[in-house]
Amino acid sequence: MEKMIIVGTGCAGLTAAVYAARANFAPLVLEGHEPGGQLSTTTLVENFPGFPQGIEGPELIMGMKAQAERFGARFEYATVTEFEPAGGHVRLKLDDKWVETETLVIASGASAKWLGLPREKELVGHGLTSCATCDGAFYRNVPVCVVGGGDSACEEATFLTRFASKVYLIHRRDSLRASKIMAERAINHPKVEMVWNSAPVEYLTDTEGEMRGVVLQDTVTGEKRELEVKCVFVAIGHTPNTGPFKGKLDMDADGYLLQRQGTHTNIPGVFAAGDVADRTYRQAITAAGQGCAAALDAERYMSHHG
Ligand code: NAP
Numbered sequence: 001m002e003k004m005i006i007v008g009t010g011c012a013g014l015t016a017a018v019y020a021a022r023a024n025f026a027p028l029v030l031e032g033h034e035p036g037g038q039l040s041t042t043t044l045v046e047n048f049p050g051f052p053q054g055i056e057g058p059e060l061i062m063g064m065k066a067q068a069e070r071f072g073a074r075f076e077y078a079t080v081t082e083f084e085p086a087g088g089h090v091r092l093k094l095d096d097k098w099v100e101t102e103t104l105v106i107a108s109g110a111s112a113k114w115l116g117l118p119r120e121k122e123l124v125g126h127g128l129t130s131c132a133t134c135d136g137a138f139y140r141n142v143p144v145c146v147v148g149g150g151d152s153a154c155e156e157a158t159f160l161t162r163f164a165s166k167v168y169l170i171h172r173r174d175s176l177r178a179s180k181i182m183a184e185r186a187i188n189h190p191k192v193e194m195v196w197n198s199a200p201v202e203y204l205t206d207t208e209g210e211m212r213g214v215v216l217q218d219t220v221t222g223e224k225r226e227l228e229v230k231c232v233f234v235a236i237g238h239t240p241n242t243g244p245f246k247g248k249l250d251m252d253a254d255g256y257l258l259q260r261q262g263t264h265t266n267i268p269g270v271f272a273a274g275d276v277a278d279r280t281y282r283q284a285i286t287a288a289g290q291g292c293a294a295a296l297d298a299e300r301y302m303s304h305h306g
Pocket residue numbers: 045046047114115147148149150151152153155172173176177178199235236237238280281282283
């Protein structure tokens with residue numbers, strides 16, 4: 001029986017791990033499909049307090065992990081496939097084995113959304129991606145596009161100007177959702193061309209199955225046109241990773257876990273922190289704050305329950 005299992009190694013999970021480890025719980029921390037969460041695929045983080053010059057996302061994550069390990073957190077690569085409450089504690093199926101824990105902190109984050117166009121799955125890795133940091137350098141001196149209008153889309157478009165000959169930023173409306181500073185940085189970059197009121201409706205491939213462009217539809221007039229690009233970077237937001245908890249933990253219509261008091265879920269001993277439960281702020285620092293709160297809530301729960 002584990003005292004505490006933490007699902008996820010993004011900002012929320014790792015902060016929970018630092019707090020729980022320092023409280024001598026030696027938490028078992030599960031790294032799933034995307035170790036390090038969204039920060040591990042971002043570039044410079046300029047708004048995490050304490051780093052006046054900014055800090056690279058992966059560096060921030062590695063520092064948090066080292067800090068948690070220093071105090072006794074244990075890390076394991078495993079994915080939760082099933083979850084069941086079991087009379088005062090919780091059972092989790094990790095790939096092919098079951099484990100039991102007194103408390104569970106779910107900090108499994110959120111994963112990139114896709115456009116839902118035909119052949120999307122097979123094109124990932126052949127000119128379709130959701131991660132500019134991972135794949136941008138493969139597309140040097142060729143035109144690429146980013147789809148989306150939020151901070152992610154602007155950040156990716158600006159980042160891609162380091163490599164691409166041109167970056168089209170395709171947005172379905174005529175104004176960006178992104179914060180002013182990120183929007184201006186993208187819009188004012190000479191390599192970025194805004195494509196307003198447009199949505200990709202088809203991916204175009206060459207004879208070798210590699211991306212050669214997209215068919216864009218004007219969201220106002222309905223007109224269609226082709227845009228030649230070698231890679232499409234989709235940056236249209238995220239979906240919370242709550243699959244194994246469906247039907248057992250309370251969540252909203254989009255699958256975000258619902259917190260009751262503090263980080264408590266509807267099942268005693270189970271806590272939620274970070275993007276998996278936060279559709280409002282979704283920042284590294286708010287996720288870290290929630291991770292801290294969840295570890296403290298779990299610690300108090302254990303002392304109240306002997
Ligand atoms: P977001 O803010 O939810 O923006 C998603 C964008 O994609 C919106 O512009 C949306 O259009 C568009 N979109 C959604 N579904 C679409 C579809 N099916 N087809 C075409 N377009 C679609 O997501 P995000 O940009 O990933 O940002 C998430 C959070 O992380 C935000 O709080 C953001 O501030 C934060 N963030 C911060 C930084 C930073 O500070 N360094 C970097 C990245 C993200 P509409 O506008 O029309 O809805």
